[in-house]
Amino acid sequence: MQQVRINQPLLGEGEAAAVLDVMRSGVLTDSGRAGGPMVRRFEGAVRERTGARHCVAVSSGTAALWAAITALEISGGIMMPSFTHASTANAAHFAGCRPAFADIDPETYTMDAARPGPGTAGIIPVHLYGHVARVGPYLDAHVPVTEDAAQAPGSRGAGRTGHAGIFSFYPGKVCTTGEGGAVICDDAGLYERLPDVRNHGSGETPGMNLRMPETCAAMGCVQMGRLDGFLERRRHNARMLCDLLGESVAAPEYDPDCNYGLFTVSSPRRDAIRAALHGRGIQAATYYDPPVHALGRFPYAPLPNTESAAGRVPSIPVHPGVTDATIHGMCRTIRDACWGDARRPGACGAPAAA
Incomplete structure (x- = not known):
C-alpha cells in the first residue's frame, strides 16, 4: 500500500551537492559572531524573501523564539494562543516569562484580537497552519510583538508586522534546513543583540549556543531557491x-x-x-x-x-x-x-x- 505522509521534505541532488561541498571544505560551523559563510548566505536569502532588513539564523524555531524574547528583553506575562505547538510556551517559560493564554477565532484558529490583560509584557501571535494571524491590533498595546511564523515560511507578510518574526525550517515545514530557524526584524538595536544571544551571550546580554551548522545552512540555501x-x-x-x-x-x-x-x-x-x-x-x-x-x-x-x-x-x-x-x-x-x-x-x- 502506498504511504502518504502528512508532510515530507523534498530533497534532491542540489541539496546533497551543497552539503557535500561544506563537508569537503572542513568548515562545519563558525563560532564567530557573524556565523559562517553559508549561514550568512542563508540569512541573505531569508532577507531577500521576506524584505526584512535583518536576519539571524539559529538552530531551531524554538531557539528563534527564545532568542527573540531574550533579545527584546521581555520580562513578565506574554499573551499567546494555547492552540499551537508547545514550543511557543516553552520558549517563553525558559526565557523567564509567563505564558498568558488567549482564546482563538473559531474560523481562522489564530488568536482573536482580545485586549491584552494587565501585566502583559509581550505578545506572540501564531500564524497557525500557515494562515497569517491579525497582528496590527496588538501593536496598540505598546509591548513587544513577536510573530511566531514557524509554520508560515512563504505566507505573504508573515513575520513583517511585529517587532520581530521567527521561522522554523524543521523537515515538516514548507522548506527545510534539516533543523533550523531564523529571527527577522528591522530594528537595528534588536539585531545588534541577536548574534550575541545565539552565541553564548556577551556582557550583560545572555545567550546560549544556538548556532546553525554550515551543512544546514547550505541545504537551506538550495531549498529557498525552490x-x-x-x-x-x-x-x-x-x-x-x-x-x-x-x-x-x-x-x-x-x-x-x-x-x-x-x-x-x-x-x-x-x-x-x-x-x-x-x-x-x-x-x-x-x-x-x-x-x-x-x-x-x-x-x-x-x-x-x-x-x-x-x-x-x-x-x-x-x-x-x-x-x-x-x-x-x-x-x-x-x-x-x-x-x-x-x-x-x-x-x-x-x-x-x-
Missing part, C-alpha cells in the same frame, strides 16, 4: 481540496497568500476521518489536542473555542508530493467517513487513487 515551486504545488493541492471537499467537512476558504504548511479541516467525526485515511495508507494528524493550556505544565483556565477546535480538527496531506489522484481519493474517503454513503451528493466524485 520555495516558489513548493508553494505553487501546495496551493494547487489546497485549492483542489477546498473545491472537492464540499459539504463533507468544514474546510477553510482558499487563501492564495497562505503557504498551506498544513491543510486542516473541522468535523465532529475527526477520529473516523483519521482512521479511514490511515486505512488507505494516508497519514492524518491532529494539531493540537490537547492544547497547551491543558497539558498540565501551566495553570489551567477554560478557553472554549480552543477546546472545541482541539476535538474537531484533523490535518491532511497537502505537500508537493501529493498527486491529484491522491487528493480525489482522500476526498472520497473523508466523505464516506463522514456520511457512510458514497452516493450522497456534495463532492469528491472522482475515482479514488489506486
Whole structure:
C-alpha cells in the first residue's frame, strides 16, 4: 500500500551537492559572531524573501523564539494562543516569562484580537497552519510583538508586522534546513543583540549556543531557491481540496497568500476521518489536542473555542508530493467517513487513487 505522509521534505541532488561541498571544505560551523559563510548566505536569502532588513539564523524555531524574547528583553506575562505547538510556551517559560493564554477565532484558529490583560509584557501571535494571524491590533498595546511564523515560511507578510518574526525550517515545514530557524526584524538595536544571544551571550546580554551548522545552512540555501515551486504545488493541492471537499467537512476558504504548511479541516467525526485515511495508507494528524493550556505544565483556565477546535480538527496531506489522484481519493474517503454513503451528493466524485 502506498504511504502518504502528512508532510515530507523534498530533497534532491542540489541539496546533497551543497552539503557535500561544506563537508569537503572542513568548515562545519563558525563560532564567530557573524556565523559562517553559508549561514550568512542563508540569512541573505531569508532577507531577500521576506524584505526584512535583518536576519539571524539559529538552530531551531524554538531557539528563534527564545532568542527573540531574550533579545527584546521581555520580562513578565506574554499573551499567546494555547492552540499551537508547545514550543511557543516553552520558549517563553525558559526565557523567564509567563505564558498568558488567549482564546482563538473559531474560523481562522489564530488568536482573536482580545485586549491584552494587565501585566502583559509581550505578545506572540501564531500564524497557525500557515494562515497569517491579525497582528496590527496588538501593536496598540505598546509591548513587544513577536510573530511566531514557524509554520508560515512563504505566507505573504508573515513575520513583517511585529517587532520581530521567527521561522522554523524543521523537515515538516514548507522548506527545510534539516533543523533550523531564523529571527527577522528591522530594528537595528534588536539585531545588534541577536548574534550575541545565539552565541553564548556577551556582557550583560545572555545567550546560549544556538548556532546553525554550515551543512544546514547550505541545504537551506538550495531549498529557498525552490520555495516558489513548493508553494505553487501546495496551493494547487489546497485549492483542489477546498473545491472537492464540499459539504463533507468544514474546510477553510482558499487563501492564495497562505503557504498551506498544513491543510486542516473541522468535523465532529475527526477520529473516523483519521482512521479511514490511515486505512488507505494516508497519514492524518491532529494539531493540537490537547492544547497547551491543558497539558498540565501551566495553570489551567477554560478557553472554549480552543477546546472545541482541539476535538474537531484533523490535518491532511497537502505537500508537493501529493498527486491529484491522491487528493480525489482522500476526498472520497473523508466523505464516506463522514456520511457512510458514497452516493450522497456534495463532492469528491472522482475515482479514488489506486
